[in-house]
Amino acid sequence: MKRVVSILSVILLVCAFCSPASAAAQKEWTFMVFLNADNNLDSFGVGDLQEMVKGGGSNDFMNVICLLDRENAPAKLYHVTKDEAKVIGEPGEVDMGSYKELVKFVLDTAKAYPAKHYCTVVWNHGSGWKDINGEIIKGISYDDQSGNHITTNQLTIAFDEIKKGLGKKIDLFCFDACLMQMVEVAYAMKDGVEYLVASEETEPGHGYPYTEIVSGFKKGMTPEVAAKHIVKEYSKSYDGGSAGYSSTTQSAIKCSELNGLKDAINGFCKVALAGNYGAQFKNALNGSQKFYYRTNIDLGHFVELAQNQIKDESFTTAADKLQAALKKAVVINALSGYNTKNAKGLAVYFPASSYSFSSDYKDLAFAKETMWxxxxxxxxxxxxxxxxxxxxxxxxxxxxxxxxxxxxxxxxxxxxxxxxxxxxxxxxxxxxxxxxxxxxxxxxxxxxxx
The missing domain is CATH 1.10.220 (Annexin V; domain 1)
Structure with a gap:
C-alpha cells in the first residue's frame, strides 16, 4: 500500500510539473517571447530576459513567458516576475529555426497561460533577404546549431496553424529583429495576425527596451494601443533613452487593411505598366529611402517621389489611392536619428538592377497576388x-x-x-x-x- 501511495505521489508531482499553469485564470494579456539567442546575439538575449524582470514581469493582468535558447546551451522556459525569471521547463535543444517549434511554443503557452489577448515576440536576426553562401533568402529566427530558419512562406503556415489552435488571430505580433517590416512579410501573415510591429531598418544590438515595454503595459490596453506603446518605447529608447542614440525605424501595421493595400498597389502597377515612366521611376528609385539591404526601399517615399515628377492624372489618382491605403495600414510610425528620416513605415523589394532581382521572389504570396x-x-x-x-x-x-x-x-x-x-x-x-x-x-x- 505504501508503494502504491508513493507511486501515486510521483505521478501527481510529474503532472504538476508538466502543467504548471493548468489551472491558471485567464488574464488580459499573455506576453510571450520566442527568444532565439542560439547565435552571436547570446549575451543580448540574456540581457533582454533580465530587462523583462526589471520591467516587473507578470502581474495580476499579464503573464510574461520567455523561451530562451542560448548559444551552445539547451533551451529553457521562463515565467518572468518582478523578482526573477523562474525556470518552469527545460525542453533541451530546440530548433528555433523551425516554424513548428514556434507554433508549439505559442499554443502551449496560450494553453498554460490563457488570456484575452496574446502578444508574441520573435527575437533573433531578421533579414529582409539574407545572404547565405551567395544566395539571398528572406527569413527570421536563424538557428546556428540546426542551420534552419523560418521562411516567409512558413510564417503563413505557422500562423494558419496558430489561428486554428487558438480559434482566433494573434492579437499582436512583434519582430524584435532587423529588416522585417516589409509588405512581402506582412502580407504573408495578414490572415493570422491583427497587428504587426517590426522595423524597416536593422535594429541595434540592444533591440527592444523590454523594461519600458513590460512596465508600460496597462490594464485595459487594446491590441492597437499595445502596438503603439511598443513602437513609441522602442523609438524613445534610441532617441536619448535607455539605448542611447541611433537611427532606427519601428512601425505597426493593421493587417486587416492589407487587402485594401494590395488592391491599391495593383491599381498603381496597372497605371505604371501602361505608361512610359522609366526615367521618372529611375529618379524616384535613386532618391528613395533605402535600408541596410539596398534592395529594400520605403514604399511610401518611392511613391511620393514618383508622384512629384509624374503629372499624369491617372497616375496621380492611383498614387493618391496607394498613399491613402498605406495611411490606413500603418497605424503608427516612429523614427529616431537622421539616416531613416524618410521612412514611412513599410518597405518593399525593388532592386535597382535586374540581375539583383531574386528569382525566388515569385514564390511569395505577395508576388503571386499583386502585379508588383x-x-x-x-x-x-x-x-x-x-x-x-x-x-x-x-x-x-x-x-x-x-x-x-x-x-x-x-x-x-x-x-x-x-x-x-x-x-x-x-x-x-x-x-x-x-x-x-x-x-x-x-x-x-x-x-x-x-
Whole structure:
C-alpha cells in the first residue's frame, strides 16, 4: 500500500510539473517571447530576459513567458516576475529555426497561460533577404546549431496553424529583429495576425527596451494601443533613452487593411505598366529611402517621389489611392536619428538592377497576388533594355558588355527580351556596321549561356 501511495505521489508531482499553469485564470494579456539567442546575439538575449524582470514581469493582468535558447546551451522556459525569471521547463535543444517549434511554443503557452489577448515576440536576426553562401533568402529566427530558419512562406503556415489552435488571430505580433517590416512579410501573415510591429531598418544590438515595454503595459490596453506603446518605447529608447542614440525605424501595421493595400498597389502597377515612366521611376528609385539591404526601399517615399515628377492624372489618382491605403495600414510610425528620416513605415523589394532581382521572389504570396514583380521587371525593360539597344545602334557596345558581365539566372527574362530587341534593331533593321554586329553576336552568345 505504501508503494502504491508513493507511486501515486510521483505521478501527481510529474503532472504538476508538466502543467504548471493548468489551472491558471485567464488574464488580459499573455506576453510571450520566442527568444532565439542560439547565435552571436547570446549575451543580448540574456540581457533582454533580465530587462523583462526589471520591467516587473507578470502581474495580476499579464503573464510574461520567455523561451530562451542560448548559444551552445539547451533551451529553457521562463515565467518572468518582478523578482526573477523562474525556470518552469527545460525542453533541451530546440530548433528555433523551425516554424513548428514556434507554433508549439505559442499554443502551449496560450494553453498554460490563457488570456484575452496574446502578444508574441520573435527575437533573433531578421533579414529582409539574407545572404547565405551567395544566395539571398528572406527569413527570421536563424538557428546556428540546426542551420534552419523560418521562411516567409512558413510564417503563413505557422500562423494558419496558430489561428486554428487558438480559434482566433494573434492579437499582436512583434519582430524584435532587423529588416522585417516589409509588405512581402506582412502580407504573408495578414490572415493570422491583427497587428504587426517590426522595423524597416536593422535594429541595434540592444533591440527592444523590454523594461519600458513590460512596465508600460496597462490594464485595459487594446491590441492597437499595445502596438503603439511598443513602437513609441522602442523609438524613445534610441532617441536619448535607455539605448542611447541611433537611427532606427519601428512601425505597426493593421493587417486587416492589407487587402485594401494590395488592391491599391495593383491599381498603381496597372497605371505604371501602361505608361512610359522609366526615367521618372529611375529618379524616384535613386532618391528613395533605402535600408541596410539596398534592395529594400520605403514604399511610401518611392511613391511620393514618383508622384512629384509624374503629372499624369491617372497616375496621380492611383498614387493618391496607394498613399491613402498605406495611411490606413500603418497605424503608427516612429523614427529616431537622421539616416531613416524618410521612412514611412513599410518597405518593399525593388532592386535597382535586374540581375539583383531574386528569382525566388515569385514564390511569395505577395508576388503571386499583386502585379508588383511585373511592374518592377517592366521598369527594367523600359530603362535597361532601351539604353543598351540605343547605345549599340549608335556603335557603343559598352553598356551591352556591362550588362552581359553582370547577367545571371535572376534576370533571364529581361535578357531574353534584350536579345529579341537586339536581333531586330541590329540585324533585321540594318544600319549597324559589320564590326559592331560581330561584337554583338559574340556578346549575345555569351548572354544566352547565363
Amino acid at each position: 514583380e511585373q511592374m518592377v521587371k517592366d521598369y527594367y525593360k523600359k530603362t535597361t533594355i532601351k539604353k543598351v539597344v540605343k547605345d549599340v545602334v549608335s556603335g557603343d557596345i559598352s553598356s551591352l558588355r556591362n550588362y552581359v558581365s553582370s547577367a545571371n539566372q535572376n534576370n533571364r527574362e529581361i535578357s531574353a527580351e534584350l536579345v529579341t530587341k537586339l536581333n531586330f534593331s541590329v540585324f533585321a533593321e540594318g544600319g549597324v556596321d559589320a564590326s559592331t554586329q560581330e561584337n554583338v553576336k559574340s556578346l549575345v552568345t555569351e548572354l544566352k549561356s547565363k
